[in-house]
Amino acid sequence: MAEKMMKPEQMAQITHRAPVFKGWMDAPVEIKQGIFCYAGKPQNLKYVDLPNPREWSPLDEDWKLPSNWKEIILEGLRERLERFRSLKIFMDICVRCGACADKCHFFIGGGDPRNMPVLRAELLRSVYRREFTQAGKILGKFAGARDLDYKVLKEWWYYFFQCSECRRCSLFCPYGIDTAEITIIARELLNLLGLNTDWISAPVANCYRTGNHLGIQPHAYKDMIEFFLDDIEGITGIRPEPSFNRKGAEVLFITPSGDVFADPGTYTCMGYLILFHYLQNLGLDLTWSTFSSEGGNFGYFTSHEMAKRLNAKMYAEAKRLGVKWILGGECGHMWRVLNQYMDTFNGPADFLEEPVSPITGTRFENAKTTKMVHITEFTADLIKHNKLKLEKSRNDHLKVTFHDSCNTARGMGLFEEPRYIIRNTCNYFYEMPENTIREQTFCCGSGSGLNAGENMELRLRGGLPRANAVKYVKEKHGVNMVACVCAIDRAVLPPLMDYWVPGVAVTGVHELVGNALILEGEKERETNLRGDPLPGMEEEEDV
């Protein structure tokens, strides 16, 4: 970021009043620095055969589109109306009651009226009416219809990449209209013309080639984990021995690559490694994979097809290695895809078995067909059966709150499992206000591929409602740690907290497990996984 970020007090000067005497269709759209992400690079589009690869910039007048771009979009829309009942219904039945209007974090933190979910949908709906409904064809503007032109297309791109597909609006909608679904399909349409963002198309190309978003090659992936093993050995005196691409293992473990790459996700990854090592003696036979080394799926932010293409690696690798079932790490949209799409995309996974915990014997009936278990389900089950020796007091310097990720909240319903683990690994746990957690949780502001650097203003604005709820528990209970089960959260919440609520750090749930878990034969730990002194060890550190 070349420009200096405005101060929080300035950023928080937000008006939510919409202009009264100007209809939104007539209001101009200004594509602003700090809000949009850079355009996708041609080589990344080419690598995965996405249309219209070229150099372009959103600030350019000319976006270098094929001359028949309008036909492409309208034909694409027609096709998707036939494929998705959701789209057809959501285009037709909105009554614009406005219940969703003030539920979107981008509207709350930014005040741009086009970020009201209903209006975001109307951007597409207005064109749908003109082209696909009699009323729109005959009555035009009176029926809320408008022509698709270049300006409208730019408006689409700008605003459909300002939605993080968090589905909070869909919770409040009396008809369940889901803006995420509309955004997903709108982005699919935009991608037909090569309109996307670099922060999405680069991870997609990387994931396709190397198996993970960050483009980490197999040897480097292994190296990175080796670093963690060094650290773990230094802290606990014990060196876990994970295996990679090992055929015949019982369980394949897949987690977002962010966990092996960036702090504080790396500490979560160390937590996994410690847990798996602990369980090895109890009968866990698990392997990591460098080929399927990504839980997240940025294809999902491109199109359903691209989501499927990237997701296919999981079952392919499980089949190749001959494992019985798959364990999935902490991630948000990864789990929406696994829960609501994976089996439909790439199933049936009839070469796998219904997952059973080798330690407790618990049959994960809720993963009967996907054969994929969430690690917090797995760990919560272990704790419930008293299989883990935990020393909670090692986390006593933490006053923890829990941020529900949008996708595991409203696309799955994973609420109690992580909380159960936190309560069993920490003595101090405080919930944020009820309108900001669980199914009503607020997005981190950077989901669905919006976690780039150049759109930092958008991210800070979108994250304001979340940050504000953290601030509330910080002031009330002295909370200094936000726990989460999402790799994007772990990457984006730290700068968000630094900006709005300095002094609050971010952790994955399994970092807390890694710190509390007592390994057999470990030395007395003086620091936690971050290298910070444990409670009661501070003075020795000073010597």
Place this chain on the structure above:
Amino acid sequence: MNFFLSIVLSLGAVLLLVAIPWVGVGALDLSGFFGVFLPYVALIVFFVGLVYRVVGWACSPSPFRIPTTAGQQWSLPWIKHSWIDNPKGTFGVLVRMAFEVLTFRSLFRNTKLQFRSGPKIGYEWEKWLWLAALAFHYAFLTVVIRHLRFFTEPIPYFVQVIDHLDGFIQAGIAPIDGFMLPSVWLSGFVLLAAAAFLFLRRVLISQLSYLSLPADYFPLFLIGGIAFTGILMRYVWKVDIVGVKTLTLGLVTFSPKVPEGIGVLFYIHLFLVCALLAYIPFSKIVHMAGVFLSPTRNLSNNSRFVRHVNPWNYPVKVHTYEEYEEEFRDKMIEAGLPVEKEGSAE
């Protein structure tokens, strides 16, 4: 189009709809056209249109299970499952849909943003929209059921019961039944009041006026006009009620008769109803049918344990492990990672 223009246009459209039968029946005496022909046409448009829309929606599949989960998933046996808000099967979905359709459960969650400097952000209690919506829809339903008395002979018992319940206020204000005023039916007034609330809300909340279309004001004015003309007929400018029933019974028995001297106000009322019926399938009011097909509400969250098939699922190009190993084999071997084919590493 700003809100002012939207309101003027929609109000103008409704006034035009009032003027048409006024002239048509009042001046040109086309009571047969307005009393028989148009109601049949409107009904046909309504039914055919609605079926057309629903079939249109149903023709598109739900390729993926995308319920909005609003509660704890069904997972480990000792974790309490939220079976209504995160249903795992058909029964849960039915209960969820019933709550949604009958009590507007999602709307009940509504909160109102309170943004104060600091910033201090609050999400406050806001049930007025829910309450107004509930009042509006149930009043409308009551009015419709009450009107069945015009289309049945003898009048079914449940219609009489609804009449009685709807008119309970009578006991309080006029002890002698039929004295001065006919018994007051609450529903018509509630309907009008709720429509007025929904209208004012649209105008006074800037966010709403910004996003409202003429197509949002028009049905409110239209329904308001129907309620208003209905109330006028009953309490102020009475029409020949026996004549009305002759006409309406004639319509349902397919032996239409048009009695003389019913009064033009009735024809205005009837014409507005016809306009509404014909308008429903082509407007946002189809939400009454669409809500039942909404995939985020009518699907269970079971796609991890019951296979859901996408009818248009097609094979896609993937990057295979073989291609991956081909590219990285040497590096993999060097790093001690197992490979399928021992490669060219010297």
